Amino acid sequence: MPRAGPLTGPGPPSGIGGPRARRPLVGRALLERVLAGRAEPSVTHIESVPARLGTTAQWPEWAPDLLVSRLRARGIDAPWAHQRQAADLAWSGRSVVISTGTASGKSLAYQLPVLTALLDDERATALYIAPTKALAADQLRSLRSLALTSVRAACYDGDTPREERDWVRAHSRLILTNPDMLHASILPAHARWSSTLRRLRYVVIDECHTYRGVFGSHVAHVLRRLRRICSRYGAEPVFVLASATSSDPAVAASRLTGVVVEAVDVDSSPRSATTFAMWEPPLTRLTGENGAPVRRSASSEAADLLADLVVCGARTLTFVRSRRGAETVARATQRALGEAAPRLASRVAAYRAGYLAEDRRALERKLMDGTLLGVAATNALELGVDISGLDAVLLVGFPGTIASVWQQAGRAGRAGRDALAIFIARDDPLDTYLVHHPDAVFGRPVEATVLDPDNPYVLGPQLQCAAAELPITDDDLPMFGGPAAELLADLVRRGALRHRPNGWYWTARDRPTLDLRGTGGEPIGVVERDTGRLLGTVDADASHRTVHAGAVYLHQGTSYVVDRLDLDDRAAIVHAEEPDWTTQSREVTDLRVVEAIRERSLPDVTLGYGVVDVTSKVSSFLRRRIGSGEVIDETPLDLPERQLRTRAVWYTVSAAALERADIAWADLPGAAHAAEHAAIGLLPLVATCDRWDIGGVSTAQHEDTGLPTVFVFDGHPGGAGFAARGYDAVNVWLDSTRRAIAACECESGCPSCVQSPKCGNGNEPLDKAAAIRLLDVVGAALR
16 A cells, blocks of 8 residues: 655645646645645545556447437547446346446446437437436536437426426426436326336436435335336336446345346546545644544635645535535635635635525536636535546545545546545544545445335335325235335225225325435424524424524525424424534433344354334534534433334443453443444444434443443434444444544544544543453454
């Protein structure tokens, strides 16, 4: 693994007031310019990703001359070998997933067979499904640039004006939409879409790796509902899926669609050389909870780096996890540039979901034509929007998967120039682990996508939606799989469905209400106090954490503070305010084991996975200073307990093993608590989840096991597959957890290793040293 060499800058440091480079710097030279003159080195590792030459193939003989000539006119002389392979499979009628890197031309792999089918048969139709409006709009621009007028490509999403929707339904032959519109608008009104559905030749699912967890499980059933309705109209479309590089793409794509899918995963496109730096913000003089050291915030570091890169003339995209984070980084960068380089301040902007459609399109144009030099964005710009000519990408915190790390980093260098990518660690166990163990990013395959279509809390509501569209027959049951028959019987008992000899019927006059991104329960409306305006909704399960009294709520760039949460009226009342602090909720949790589904008994250690009942209560919230992360105060809350039946992974340790590891009984609660927090933080390394998707409980003697036990559970009803993945990958997961704690430079625990931002016990007790010894015991038993 190459390590960083001497980091001496070419000439005086740039800073934000330093001289502009006469020639645009790229790659390693750009990094050295940014680093020059910095008092404290923050780079823990530099990886040099070499350039790669491309391998082309001949145009397929089945592609019409008109299409080939238009593609050549766009500058595509020949397809890459992987594009041709995937296109041939799709044209032959076999569903295929193309799983290759960013900027590898996955779009051409679907455009060749789909556009050929539409040009050959003027009655044929196709459906393109994207996870974001930005990606669909970008694909529409690409399709329209080919000037194939008979294709009549059009978007059908939340931005489509009402008066245009009828035209799209009646005339468009290539419809670009998203899972939400397919679920809520197209499938319930399938009779009005019958001319499209009966002639549907292809369904394209772009960025399919983003469909994971509960949302991915819902999308899997939306696609099964689509297949079922198409079948009733006599169509069997071929699925063409595009994915970032991932583990077992064929298995994941087959689980998502319910059909057999073949994979094309050898990338034959060229790639620019990339300098990839791992960056750890320095410790500050501030102290956090229980006197723990606090690092400078990743967003503050990102704003400084973005300002430096803009001054260097580098077109830079900064990926931030949250909408608020994107706005914060952009504003801080503008302020920094306004002091020393005011001409450049106007060339920095934020980009995120929630903007009006015309504002998003204007920002995309400005970034593409170079008017903007710096953009702070949420993942809306991660997903395939064709923005070329970027020099650098900043990743503020782990984006959830290794696949997304490479997807985001791959946005730089698209015009053939060397690229720079910098990963900036947040004050978080997983981020700390990655910057000190770069092999976890550069030396291992990317993870598999985790979803669970058999989750009864997902499948049950989806069966109701399906029955409302068309009665469910016995022949449909294999398509939905899992416990469908059992769930249908339960829905009949509850009066939601009626069973007749020829199938199951929806009984209500109104169609079912189901949010694909929610986990059940009527949502909470967020209402502005002074106007009564409904700003948005929050999922019922998330409302206690996100819109409790005193919480900061962000809506389309405006901050609001919650006055009160009225659970009876399902409303959070808010007022506009721009505080200089953010809020983080804390909750206390209890857990009971309902059923152990899988178990491994080892010497001194038992590993388990199964069904659990979780009782949780949001007990308080912290106010943290924006920028520094300093804790201002903690405020108690009086909210009711919530019940959750879900899945968990757990381990127990024998008393004899603890004695040999020199863990006294008095130290055990702190050891287990610290190990639990760190394990929650590191599970996203092996499962495609966020730490806020999961929870944990630890105890010196659990009533169901009789032993010291650490639990980590899915935070969604019925589970989301994350705990199951933790059980399967337990060796890598817990070994990485132990390494992350040991690598942290703090003495007794901090947010970078064993403190949790949502701990309802005030991060007490925590024993960092004993947690390492506890994980040594578990690791020795697992090896």
